[in-house]
Amino acid sequence: MDQKLMREFVEKKLKRGGYTNIAAANFPCGVWIKEDTKLYAVCLFDDPNKLAADPWRIDRVVDYAAQKVREQKQLECQFLALVLSDDFSISKQLVTGFYPRWFIDDTGQPVIFDGQPSEFCDLYATLIRKERFLDRFNGKRIAINRVPEVTLMLVILNILIQCIVAVGEIGGKESALMNMMVLQIGEFVQKPEGWRLVTSVFLHFGWDHLFNNMLVLLYLGALAERCLGKWRFLGVYLISGIGANAASVWWYVHQGDLLVATAGASGAIFGIAGLLLCIVLLSKGHFEEITLRQLIFMMFFTLYHGFAESGVNNCAHIVGAIIGFVCGIIIFCQMKKNRAEGR
Incomplete structure (x- = not known):
């Protein structure tokens, strides 16, 4: 599945779930936060091949994001890494780390391995809603x-x-x-x-x-x-x-x-x-x-x-x-x- 379309698809779902992107354009990942009973942050990664070459990059980037979020919000925050990956073998390589992580497969659905949290501020329910990897057209026109x-x-x-x-x-x-x-x-x-x-x-x-x-x-x-x-x-x-x-x-x-x-x-x-x-x-x-x-x-x-x-x-x-x-x-x-x- 095209990575750009996949990212747009997931970002729309995050927006609908009440998350807001606070990362600058040059930041190494998207950082989506949501304030509920406490602060939650999702770090969105979309280059699984690059991550596979350096599996600990996820933890380093999330650490950096955590520092920036705490500087902005002055609040403790819970973090989750969300990795877009259409290759199951790569996802298995990346599952180990300090921060919890989920994966999004090529159908746009979440993949959660054993040992990872099964919920994160209602994010799972947001991701599995009955939607398909498809942008709606403007009326009857196909641009x-x-x-x-x-x-x-x-x-x-x-x-x-x-x-x-x-x-x-x-x-x-x-x-x-x-x-x-x-x-x-x-x-x-x-x-x-x-x-x-x-x-x-x-x-x-x-x-x-x-x-x-x-x-x-x-x-x-x-x-x-x-x-x-x-x-x-x-x-x-x-x-x-x-x-x-x-x-x-x-x-x-x-x-x-x-x-x-x-x-x-x-x-x-x-x-x-x-x-x-x-x-x-x-x-x-x-x-x-x-x-x-x-x-x-x-x-x-x-x-x-x-x-x-x-x-x-x-x-x-x-x-x-x-x-x-x-x-x-x-x-x-x-x-x-x-x-x-x-x-």
Whole structure:
């Protein structure tokens, strides 16, 4: 998970929990204080690799922060180190020290090892609130500078490929890139060129086909990537797209439609929709601005439109959604296992 986004996510939670940041911009960590029956301070660290190289740095920095807080507040203060770390092995290396410490994993949830305090001025309850690693959008608009980077790169790559194909078709010619990337069922059966299962995910039959897919990808991809991180998101996207294409080959061969050529990102996008459907169900029917009813309606409408028209690869849509949903279950179980082992 992106460290900058993770830090912003945790800082928002600290603010909501009544903590105030008093550290200067050049201070080696964030220092968040809260006055209750006594003074509490959370020292926020966001560079686990640097800390792993010098495990006692946490104690030295917290000592320095304690001195500054006491100079400002003239009060005794209880301290907790909060370390952002998406690497469980690094977290285990850093668990030993004079000051108590918690860790925040790549899902934005607290990890508390044995021997560490289980509570710190209601901080645990603040951190585990039912929120996801996702910045809300302004109304219906998606600002370009807030779109996760992998989603944006996928959109740019698809547009770039379509531009090259369009240039190659000037004068009524066949595009060499189109011929190289498209998944033609009969030719694939005779000569299984495995890369076509991948390349056809990034190829589209015209600008309308591209525009419709990219619009949905920009919206659903942004939600999924912010929730799961760029590598998990990209993994689900590619696995869904490749799996949907492989299933399409089997389906069209089974139907005897060997002359069919298929391309497009819709199988991969349906994989992301299936992933989000899993997340919405696990979030008890609502995830940020998406509800279970909205997501099911969108998927149903797209499938209905596909069945109502000819030339639509409905097999890729259905299989992509199933793959994405299964990936969502696997990712959820893995995250749950990681949190359990971390405590």
